Amino acid sequence: MARITLNGIQHRYPGAPDATLKGIDLVINDGEAHALLGGSGAGKTTLLNVLSGLSEAFAGEICFDSKVVRFGERRNVAQVFQFPVLYEGLDVRGNLEFALKNAGWKRGARHERVADIAAKLEIADLLNRRPKDLTLFQKQLVAIGKALVRPDIALVLLDEPLTAVAPATKWRLRVMLKRIQRSLGMTMIYVTHDQTEALTFADRISVMDAGAIIQTDTAQALYERPLHEHVGYFIGSPGMSFLNTRVQDNQLWLADTLLGSTDAAPGLYKLGFRPEWARIVPLNDDHDIVLTVERTRIEHSDRGVPFGLMNAVCDGERLHTRQQLNEVGSVTLPAQAALKIDIARCSLYRDGWRVDGLLGGLLDGHAVG
Amino acid sequence: MQANTNKAWLGVLPVVLLVAFSAVIPLMTVVNYSVQDIFDVQTRVFVGFDWYRETLRDPRFVDALLRQILFSSLILVIEIPLGIVLARGLPREGRLLPLLLVLLAVPLLIPWNVVGMIWQIFARPDIGLLGAAVNAAGFDYNFTGVVTDAWVTLIAMDVWHWTSLVTLLTFAGLTAIPGACYQAAMLDDASRWQVFWYVEFPRIRSVLVIAVLLRLMDSLMIYTEPFVLTGGGPGNATTFLSQYLTSMAVGQFDVGPAAAFSVLYFLVILLLCWLFYTSVMGSSKGPDPYDEDGL
Structure with missing residues (x-):
């Protein structure tokens, strides 16, 4: 786990007239559950891609703890996507230990770690099943397990992870995520346009609009002292x-x-x-x-x-x-x-x-x- | 309340007629011929399965069948991997892509006998660009005289003609893979081989099945190209089932044996395709992924 510091991150898609990120400054503490909240086009996913190393920021720097991480440099980041991204040809165990194998873990240690994570996510009984035999909910649990399995992960990114899950089971997944985040003390960034998800998951929330962070604060502060009318509108129902x-x-x-x-x-x-x-x-x-x-x-x-x-x-x-x-x-x-x-x-x-x-x-x- | 009638059956009639005339009646005619010995219009004798027995014992039929299977296996072994490699090499977007796709599609648009003609001239050892070049490079190459050369040329021609089909199908399958799948593999430190095997292959499996089926069926029926290129020679070295059948039915007027041959030929294709399809698709049935009841 690590403390993540963003300094003046700017990003522009080739050919786009406006920058998608207009100078993002943000500090995410070690072990913090952080949410990026905003409507579509606010730049949430772009910021996520810059963090994961998929996109290059044309200005600004990212630090993992005190180390500046440049584009193309490897960083220990895991990501959970909007829909479950699994290796369809492998069973659940194969999916969970995929990254561990690539990192050179021995068989015994791998099994121990996979069993540990599977128990936390309550998917221990699914280890020998194939993804195609799982429900969407179970698949997304496995995808989350995949992201959490490497203990050296500095940051877990969650890109609207509840999108594909049926409404009735969303809260279960959310509760489970929150519990695991607490128990493992993982630094997580949760991207969503749903304020309920953000408010219930995160310690602090950054409200984004048009490529900028308008306010970063606790749920209560966002509610009681919104720094901008937009935050006032966006948080709270109505x-x-x-x-x-x-x-x-x-x-x-x-x-x-x-x-x-x-x-x-x-x-x-x-x-x-x-x-x-x-x-x-x-x-x-x-x-x-x-x-x-x-x-x-x-x-x-x-x-x-x-x-x-x-x-x-x-x-x-x-x-x-x-x-x-x-x-x-x-x-x-x-x-x-x-x-x-x-x-x-x-x-x-x-x-x-x-x-x-x-x-x-x-x-x-x-x-x- | 209305009385029950059987009028609805009339609605099925057009389809029944269509299928009857397009498939059942012609096929049954052939089956009819295959169990008779026909001397002239008035004189015909029922011979049962004699023609089938004779055909299966005919060494030329067996040779042609084995040649056919060898040919189909060889072109599948070359075209499928080559098609996948080419499809993976194509850019996913950009200005160059439409041009490349059109170029790839060109061989598919050329009529079979024109393809045969092109290669017949292209590979001629005396004046053909390829043939002359290979000979000039010091290799003794003559596709009309040497069996291996004839096979190499024939396979090269088929690969040139049909690999694009595999490439285009695979490419369509690859473009349907969401970017997140690649991203996830990247974050898992997956190697290029792992990306292909674990991310791409499972998702292009069904288009590959279609590609293999199409190439298998088509290659089992191949007639025009070898007919124009080698005429089945040297000797009978490149005589495949359809060529042998034509020489029997059209050249020698052996209607009965040719009919038995046709039925067997048809059954061979059906059997091979069915074997392939069931062996590949047999194990891929899963529950409805949107069924959330299994919680």
């Missing part, structure tokens, strides 16, 4: 809601309604909040933020009280809250209501990026501080 606000004399305004206080510089901002940080309540007085509730969706109920998502439009912006659903009072939708936001938890965004600055809420409709 994503972050944004309102067009303005800062003037250290006060935060939504049109004519005062929202709170801030030390941000005057100007136009977007106020980003998670569904849990806001509530929709019946209209009360003139200081209310007025919005129109369009839809609700029950997610669960607590002693007969429905909880779920509210979908509303405020000042032309669509927003979501997660709350007790009968709080609004009205049963016919669309209905006018008021929005209460826990301003202190929110963030301000300018040109897409989060602005550092304290936010304070209102007490009884008056600005604090």
Whole structure:
């Protein structure tokens, strides 16, 4: 296992007008489960190929621990692909020990190691079967075993490894992967476009967009303090809601309604909040933020009280809250209501990026501080 | 409710007629001839399996059959590996690829007797480019006079004519292999031989089976090319089954023996192809890979 350092990695496909990777800086700690999360075309797979040595970066350097690894130089990297890549002509044991044989392991040691890995992946009873006699799920388990079998592996790359697996069994594979990653202390990079996979697997997640890493952080930090609107949208289900606000004399305004206080510089901002940080309540007085509730969706109920998502439009912006659903009072939708936001938890965004600055809420409709 | 009728059988009729006229009736005619001795239109005698017995005891038939099997084995042994090597050598993409594919396809587009003609002239020891060159290089080469030379020329001609078929089929199979398979092998430190044997071969196996079958069937039926090139000679050294059959049926009007010969010939081809196919495909049945119930 190793600590992986990327410094200013850039990559461009021949003939492509734009770089697919625009200067990636990233440190992945020894034994860390890291996820690269992003939509298609974000550059995740390209970055993976640069790491595995398949593609050459035209700028930047990769270090495994303190050693700089150049293109063409061998590195101890294993990879699990979107669909199970196995040697069809060999049985499961043959597949698992293939790399060990090439590395010159003796028969006894090979068997011991294969038995060990197979036990961890719960495929010990499949060792003598051929890949064609396995289900997709089992095949992908064997493919993962193949990647983990060499103990000198510095880094395991997982390229959307759950794509081919039936939805019902995805979680099983994910849980198993996570457990093995923990128990072997392997450095793993997991590429996915599925935030659930990333959030449940990884210690830290790098959110990628258009060839750059926008934010690298823990799942909780990504949720609570997204550095960019894109991260806010991408993480969370539904994503972050944004309102067009303005800062003037250290006060935060939504049109004519005062929202709170801030030390941000005057100007136009977007106020980003998670569904849990806001509530929709019946209209009360003139200081209310007025919005129109369009839809609700029950997610669960607590002693007969429905909880779920509210979908509303405020000042032309669509927003979501997660709350007790009968709080609004009205049963016919669309209905006018008021929005209460826990301003202190929110963030301000300018040109897409989060602005550092304290936010304070209102007490009884008056600005604090 | 409608009463059950047998009208649906009428729907099958066109196919029955088509198959009857295209295959069953002609074949049965031949079978009919093969069990009779026909002197003229009125005079015919039922002889049972006499013609078959006679054919199988005919040393010229046995020789032609053995020659046929030797020829087919030799060209398969050369064309299949050569075709694979060429297909692996082709670039997977790029501007050169379409040109190379067209060049490879050219021999396949040439009519059989033209191929025979080309090689007949090409290999002539006096004026042919190949024949004259080989003789000038100090080898005594004459495909019309020396048995080995005739065989070498014939096999070279067949290899030239048909290796492209194997190459193109194999290439199609190779391009269908996902890049990830190669990548995985690279990360496993697989050697070039291991990449071929463990990554490529299992995935091109079925196209190779088709390639071998096509070449086996075609080579067992070979007629035109040796007919034009060597005329079956020197002596009977390159007389294969179809040539011997033609000389018997058309040259000597031995309709009964020729019919028995035809049926045997047909059965030999059927048997060899069936033997090959079942021995190769017999062991490759697996469960549905998308069946997730086996968890």
